Amino acid sequence: MVEVVTLGEAMLRNVDGAAGRLQSVGGAELNVAAALAQLGRKARWLSAVGGDDAGLRILDEASRVGVDTASVLILSEHSTGEYTVDMAAEKIEYQRAESAFANLSPTMFEPSLRQLIGSAQWLHLTGITPLLGDSARGLWSTTLAAAELDGIKISLDFNHRTALAEWDELWRIIEPHLRKIHLLTLSVSDLETINRRYRLLSGTPTVEEMVGAVRSRWLVTWVACTVKEPQSDGSQLRWSAVAGPQGVASTREAPTSQCPVEPLGGGDAWLAALLDGMLANMALEENLMRADRYAALAQSSPGDLATITKAQLDGDFLDATLERLRSAQTIAILRGTKPDLMVERAKELVDTGITALEITLDSTDALATLQRLRAELPPDILIGVGTVSKPLEQLPKANSHGAVFCLAADFPDGMIEVALQLQMVAMVGAASLSQVADAVAAGARAVKLFHAEKDWDEETLRKCQLNHPEITLVPVGGIGPEDRNRWESRGFTLLGMGEKLAGSDLK
Numbered sequence: 357m358v359e360v361v362t363l364g365e366a367m368l369r370n371v372d373g374a375a376g377r378l379q380s381v382g383g384a385e386l387n388v389a390a391a392l393a394q395l396g397r398k399a400r401w402l403s404a405v406g407g408d409d410a411g412l413r414i415l416d417e418a419s420r421v422g423v424d425t426a427s428v429l430i431l432s433e434h435s436t437g438e439y440t441v442d443m444a445a446e447k448i449e450y451q452r453a454e455s456a457f458a459n460l461s462p463t464m465f466e467p468s469l470r471q472l473i474g475s476a477q478w479l480h481l482t483g484i485t486p487l488l489g490d491s492a493r494g495l496w497s498t499t500l501a502a503a504e505l506d507g508i509k510i511s512l513d514f515n516h517r518t519a520l521a522e523w524d525e526l527w528r529i530i531e532p533h534l535r536k537i538h539l540l541t542l543s544v545s546d547l548e549t550i551n552r553r554y555r556l557l558s559g560t561p562t563v564e565e566m567v568g569a570v571r572s573r574w575l576v577t578w579v580a581c582t583v584k585e586p587q588s589d590g591s592q593l594r595w596s597a598v599a600g601p602q603g604v605a606s607t608r609e610a611p612t613s614q615c616p617v618e619p620l621g622g623g624d625a626w627l628a629a630l631l632d633g634m635l636a637n638m639a640l641e642e643n644l645m646r647a648d649r650y651a652a653l654a655q656s657s658p659g660d661l662a663t664i665t666k667a668q669l670d671g672d673f674l675d676a677t678l679e680r681l682r683s684a685q686t687i688a689i690l691r692g693t694k695p696d697l698m699v700e701r702a703k704e705l706v707d708t709g710i711t712a713l714e715i716t717l718d719s720t721d722a723l724a725t726l727q728r729l730r731a732e733l734p735p736d737i738l739i740g741v742g743t744v745s746k747p748l749e750q751l752p753k754a755n756s757h758g759a760v761f762c763l764a765a766d767f768p769d770g771m772i773e774v775a776l777q778l779q780m781v782a783m784v785g786a787a788s789l790s791q792v793a794d795a796v797a798a799g800a801r802a803v804k805l806f807h808a809e810k811d812w813d814e815e816t817l818r819k820c821q822l823n824h825p826e827i828t829l830v831p832v833g834g835i836g837p838e839d840r841n842r843w844e845s846r847g848f849t850l851l852g853m854g855e856k857l858a859g860s861d862l863k
Contacts, residue, residue, distance in 0.1 A: 358424060360631060361473045362389045362480040363402040363499050365457035365488065366418070367437040367450075368410045369620075369660060371731075375724040378731035381417045382439070382660035384482045384515055387621050390735075391628030391654065391662040393422030395669070397635065400424040402472060402499075404460040407432030411456065420734045421661055427472050429464055431456040441620070450519055458489045462498040470502040478631055479503040480511040486529050487520040493529070504536045509577075511539040513627060514546050523549060534574040539634075541580045541627060542570070564606050567599040577601065582626050582651070583608075591615045594652055596626065596644050605640040607648055614652035617756045618659060625654035625662045629669070646670075656779065658727075658758045661735045677760060677781050678801055678828055680738060682850050684712035686840075687763075687830070689742060689854035691716040695725045701858060702729050706737055714763060714852070716743040717750055723757055730758030740781075747771040755780055763804050763832070763852070767791065772799050783830055787811040792820055792827075802828040804852065809834030814846070821847055 364385025371378050385401065392399040401423050405411030407430050414436065418425050437452030452458065462469045473479055481500065486493040503510050512533075516526050523546075534540065542550070547566040551557055556569040563581050571579040582596040593611040597604060616622065629650035633643030650669050654662040667676035681687070688710045692698045702713055713733075715726045722741070729739055740761035741754040751762055751774050761781040764771055768784070775782035776799070783804040786792040788811075795803045805812050805820070808831035812820075820829060831848050836856025843851055 357398065358400045358476050359398045359635060360389070360392050360478045360480060361400045361402060361476040362386065363496070364482055364485050365403060365437060365452065365455065365492075366401075366405070366414050367439050367452060367455075368413070370438060370440040372440075372442075373727070375727040375731075378728065380659045380661075380731045381414050381735075382620065383414075384484060384513065384624050385480060386414075386418055386423070387624035387660050387662065388480050388628045388631075389423045390418065390421045391625045391650070391664075392632060394662055394664060395628065395632045395650075395666045397632055398424065400427065400472070400476070402427055402465070402469075404429040404431050404434075404456040404464075406430070406434050406436040406456040408436055410436035410438065417661065417734050420736050421663060427465060429456075429460065431459060434459050448517075448519060452488070458492055460495055461491055462495050469499060470506070473499065473503055473508060474506050476508055477635060478509045478511055480513070480627070480631070482513045482515040483526050483530055484515055484517060484520065487517070487526060500533060500536060509538040510536055511541070511627065511631060512537045513541040513623070514543070515541075515623075516543075516546065531574075534576055538577040539580060539631075540570070540574075540576045540578070541582075541623075542567075544581060544583055547581055564597045564599075564604045564608070567597050568604050571599040580627075580630065582623055582648075584622075585611070587613075594622075594648050596648055598630075598640060598644060600640060602640065605644055607641070607644045610645060612645075612648040612652045614655060616652070616655035617657055618655045621660040621662065622651040622655045624660075625664075626651035628662070656755075657760065658730050658756075659735050663735045673779050674776070674781055674801060677738075677779075681712055681761060681781065681802075682828060684710075684738060685849055685851070686710060686837075686857070687712045687714050687740070687832075687850070687852045688858050689714045689716065689832070689852055690725075690858050691719050691743075691854065693720045695719075695721045695728070698725050699728055699732065702733065705858065706733055711736065712738040712740070712761075714740045714742040714761075715759075717741050717745070717754075718743045723753055726754060726759060727757040744768055744771060747774040751775060751778055751780060763830075765804075765806055767795060767798075785832075789816060789820055789823065792824060792829075796824055796827055800827065802830055805829055805831045805833075807833030817846060817848075 362385040366383030366386040369382040389399040389401040434456035437455035485496040567579040580598045585593040595607040595611040597606040629647035742763040744764040755778045763783040765785040783802045785806040832852030
C-alpha cells in the first residue's frame with residue numbers, strides 16, 4: 357500500500373560545463389518521492405510527461421530508484437519541460453511552456469485522482485505547481501481538497517521560484533489553504549517576509565521563534581525550516597527547526613557540516629527523510645538530525661535524485677556502499693582514448709545489466725568522461741575511478757564528478773585516508789599476502805587482487821580468504837564473463853572485468 361503520494365512536474369535539467377552540456381532528471385516532487393523510495397517507503401508520483409525521449413528517460417530513472425510511476429501519464433501531443441542551471445549566475449531558466457504537465461487535468465487520471473491518493477498517509481505538494489498555469493493550478497487545488505476530504509496528511513513546501521511569479525502572488529494562492537496543511541516548509545526568507553507582513557514578532561527573531569509564530573497564527577501542525585550557513589573554508593553548516601504540538605525542536609547547536617557537490621535537491625532530500633521519520637514516529641529532534649544528515653549526503657554527489665539508501669543513512673555509510681558493490685557483482689572497467697566511445701560502451705554495458713562502472717584515470721579526458729556518465733546514466737548506477745596514483749590530487753575531483761569508489765593497481769600513499777574523508781570506498785591493489793595484510797592494517801575494507809589471473813594461485817587465494825574473512829577481496833586482471841563461475845566457485849563474487857568485458861582500449 358502506498359504511503360506517500362507526490363504530485364508535480366519533473367523535467368530534464370541542463371548544466372553547461374567543461375564537459376559540455378550535461379543533462380539529468382530533476383523536479384522537486386519527484387525528488388521527494390525518489391528519496392522516500394530509497395529510504396524504503398512506498399512512494400507514488402503523479403505527473404505527466406511528453407512522449408519524447410526526455411519523458412521516457414524521466415520515467416525510466418524514476419522507476420529505477422523505486423518510485424511508483426504507474427499513474428504518470430504520457431501525453432504524446434506535448435513535450436517534456438526542461439530547465440537550465442547557470443551555476444555562475446546562480447539562476448535557473450525554464451523551458452516548460454505548454455509542457456505535458458502544464459496540460460494535465462484531474463479528470464485524465466484512471467482510476468480517479470481521489471482513488472490514487474486515497475490509500476496514502478501523506479500527500480506532498482509544492483508551491484511550484486499552482487504557478488504553472490490554470491490547468492496545473494486546478495489540478496493542485498483538486499488534489500489538496502481530495503486529500504483533506506479523506507483525512508490524508510498534507511505536506512506543502514512553499515518553494516517560491518522567482519522565475520515563475522512574485523512572492524506575493526504565491527502567498528495569495530497558498531495562504532487560504534494553510535489550515536489544511538499538516539507540514540509547512542518555509543525558507544528563512546519566507547519566514548522573515550511573513551513576520552514583517554503580519555508583525556508576528558518584534559525585533560530580530562530567531563528561526564525557532566518564527567516557525568513557532570507561524571504555526572500559532574495559522575494553526576499548522578508542523579512548520580519547518582532548513583538553514584545553510586556558509587563557512588569561511590567553503591563548507592556549510594546545515595541545521596533545521598520545526599515547531600510542532602510539543603514545542604520547537606532545533607539542531608542549531610548540533611549542525612551537520614557539508615561541502616556540497618550538488619547545489620540542488622538538498623531540501624527535497626531533507627523533507628523526504630523528515631516524512632520518513634514521521635511515518636516511523638521518530639522523536640522530532642532525532643528526526644531533524646537524521647534529515648539534516650540525509651540532505652548533506654544527498655548533496656555529496658551530482659544530480660537531483662537522491663540515491664542514498666536507508667542502510668547508508670542509518671548504518672555505516674561505507675559498508676553500505678560496499679554492499680551495493682557486492683550486489684552489483686561486476687565492476688566493468690573502461691579504459692580508452694576516445695571519450696565518446698567510452699560513454700557509448702558504458703551505456704551498452706548498463707543496458708545488459710551492469711550496475712557498477714570504473715573509469716581508469718589514465719584514459720583520455722577521464723574526469724570529463726566520468727562527469728558525462730554521471731549525468732547521462734541512471735542515478736542508481738555506481739561509478740568509480742581506477743588506476744589511482746595521486747589520491748590527494750585525483751580523488752576530490754573524481755568525487756565531485758560522481759565517483760563513489762576508487763581502485764589502484766598498488767597502494768598509493770594516503771589513498772585510504774583521503775577516500776575515507778570523501779566517503780568513497782577504496783580498493784587498494786595487492787599482489788601478495790603481505791601486501792593484503794598491509795592494506796588491512798591501514799584500514800582497508802576492500803582489497804583489489806591484481807593481477808588476479810597471473811599473480812594469485814589457488815593456494816594463496818585460499819590463505820588470503822582465511823586470513824581476512826571480514827575483507828571484501830576483488831579479483832581484477834584477465835577476468836571476463838566466461839570466468840565468473842570459476843571465480844565464484846572459489847568464493848569470490850565481486851569481480852573486476854576490463855578488456856574481456858568492456859573491450860580493448862576502445863580504439
